[in-house]
Amino acid sequence: MESELLTMNQLPAETKDGKLIHLKANIEVKEEVDSVLSHGADGIGLFRSEFLFFRSGDIPSEEEQLETYSQILEMLKGKPVTIRTLDVGGDKLIPKVTGGYEEKNPLLGWRAIRFGLHEKKLLKAQLRALLRSSIFGTLRIMFPMVSGIEELDAVLEILKEVKEELRAEKISFKEDVPVGIMIEVPSAALTSDILAKKVDFFSIGTNDLIQYTIAIDRGNEKVAHMYEPFHLGVLRLVKLVVENAHKEGIPVSMCGEMAGDALASVILLGLGLDEFSMSSFGIPRIKKIIRSVSILEAQELVGTIMEMKSFKDVDKYTTAYMEEKF
Numbered sequence: 198m199e200s201e202l203l204t205m206n207q208l209p210a211e212t213k214d215g216k217l218i219h220l221k222a223n224i225e226v227k228e229e230v231d232s233v234l235s236h237g238a239d240g241i242g243l244f245r246s247e248f249l250f251f252r253s254g255d256i257p258s259e260e261e262q263l264e265t266y267s268q269i270l271e272m273l274k275g276k277p278v279t280i281r282t283l284d285v286g287g288d289k290l291i292p293k294v295t296g297g298y299e300e301k302n303p304l305l306g307w308r309a310i311r312f313g314l315h316e317k318k319l320l321k322a323q324l325r326a327l328l329r330s331s332i333f334g335t336l337r338i339m340f341p342m343v344s345g346i347e348e349l350d351a352v353l354e355i356l357k358e359v360k361e362e363l364r365a366e367k368i369s370f371k372e373d374v375p376v377g378i379m380i381e382v383p384s385a386a387l388t389s390d391i392l393a394k395k396v397d398f399f400s401i402g403t404n405d406l407i408q409y410t411i412a413i414d415r416g417n418e419k420v421a422h423m424y425e426p427f428h429l430g431v432l433r434l435v436k437l438v439v440e441n442a443h444k445e446g447i448p449v450s451m452c453g454e455m456a457g458d459a460l461a462s463v464i465l466l467g468l469g470l471d472e473f474s475m476s477s478f479g480i481p482r483i484k485k486i487i488r489s490v491s492i493l494e495a496q497e498l499v500g501t502i503m504e505m506k507s508f509k510d511v512d513k514y515t516t517a518y519m520e521e522k523f
């Protein structure tokens with residue numbers, strides 16, 4: 198079975214009616230790149246750069262970051278690599294970075310882009326390293342946990358400053374590195390029409406988006422059973438994000454766990470996603486499903502489930518649909 202799936206590597210993730218989907222990998226450390234390539238990924242859809250900061254020792258310097266980013270870009274040989282800026286805080290505690298700041302509601306607190314905007318020096322060093330690495334391959338920069346236009350404008354301003362500094366120092370970088378944001382906060386999804394005008398791509402982070410939409414702390418065993426990707430609240434947000442992005446002509450990826458969930462894959466196709474990013478091991482399986490369905494069929498499934506009221510019904514219907522078809 199594994200070998201059958203691995204033969205998928207040479208084939209494109211193309212639906213029966215010819216829509217080409219980009220299947221990319223999520224990575225946390227550069228040692229995963231071999232697996233990315235051997236599983237036929239079209240690139241890296243999410244490099245969680247915070248794992249560089251988790252490693253022992255000091256906070257990585259601009260030069261150290263540059264080395265890692267450039268190596269990854271070189272190893273990918275021109276395939277796109279989306280690197281997300283530091284997503285610290287919440288469930289990702291790195292005391293040497295946040296200074297051990299303790300908060301009552303870390304998931305609603307000082308994390309991700311909020312931290313970066315506060316610790317501007319750290320964010321600027323990372324952006325310098327990212328831009329400098331851009332000459333080694335095809336880089337895309339992505340910002341985590343953006344909740345609205347104010348944060349996006351602020352971080353784009355910092356990016357502009359960093360570019361001006363590099364130009365003044367005559368340090369080379371690619372001027373046209375695409376810049377995108379994670380959509381993982383409901384307010385970002387609901388205002389995605391506004392945000393889409395300012396960025397080159399979206400990537401939906403369902404791990405957080407589900408948690409924040411249903412108000413479920415997955416770590417809390419009393420409520421974890423309510424954490425449900427097929428909640429109509431979540432599906433409606435995904436639909437809205439894709440529609441708003443496509444109106445502005447920008448592509449939408451998904452890099453949360455849901456993107457690698459075979460049960461969800463036809464629904465996601467029908468909702469119009471352009472790119473799925475997941476653990477590289479999941480790629481051949483999702484590719485096989487994509488290659489055996491048409492967008493029309495997927496849209497029909499979406500049409501049916503979006504009329505339902507309970508995630509239990511969506512789940513039951515989709516499970517039966519997938520069992521019959523695949």
Ligand code: PEP
Binds near residue numbers: 245401
């Ligand atoms: C997500 O929230 O879906 C996501 C991909 O980000 P992370 O899991 O790193 O929070």
Ligand code: MG
Binds near residue numbers: 381
């Ligand atoms: Mg997230």
